Amino acid sequence: MTGRDNNLAAGSHASGRQATPQQVVGALFVDLEGIRARYECLRSGCTQRVEGPVHGATDVQAFVASIRTSHRCTGALR
Numbered sequence: 001m002t003g004r005d006n007n008l009a010a011g012s013h014a015s016g017r018q019a020t021p022q023q024v025v026g027a028l029f030v031d032l033e034g035i036r037a038r039y040e041c042l043r044s045g046c047t048q049r050v051e052g053p054v055h056g057a058t059d060v061q062a063f064v065a066s067i068r069t070s071h072r073c074t075g076a077l078r
């Protein structure tokens with residue numbers, strides 16, 4: 001039986017190392033052709049899941065620049 005050895009080898013390689021530490025808590029959608037943007041929060045429990053959409057170059061620019069800080073999230077951090 002070689003199955004056990006294979007499992008051990010695969011496990012030691014795959015675990016113990018995390019790739020890129022990402023803190024993704026929301027998704028920002030920007031449509032440069034329609035010139036609009038919206039933000040969808042991905043935290044569970046958030047009562048304001050969707051911000052926007054906003055339209056127009058000026059509004060989109062301001063929205064993109066500020067939404068990650070201006071979004072008042074009520075969801076729980078994981």
Ligand SMILES: [Zn+2]
Pocket residue numbers: 041042043046047048049071072073074075
């Ligand atoms: Zn939120």
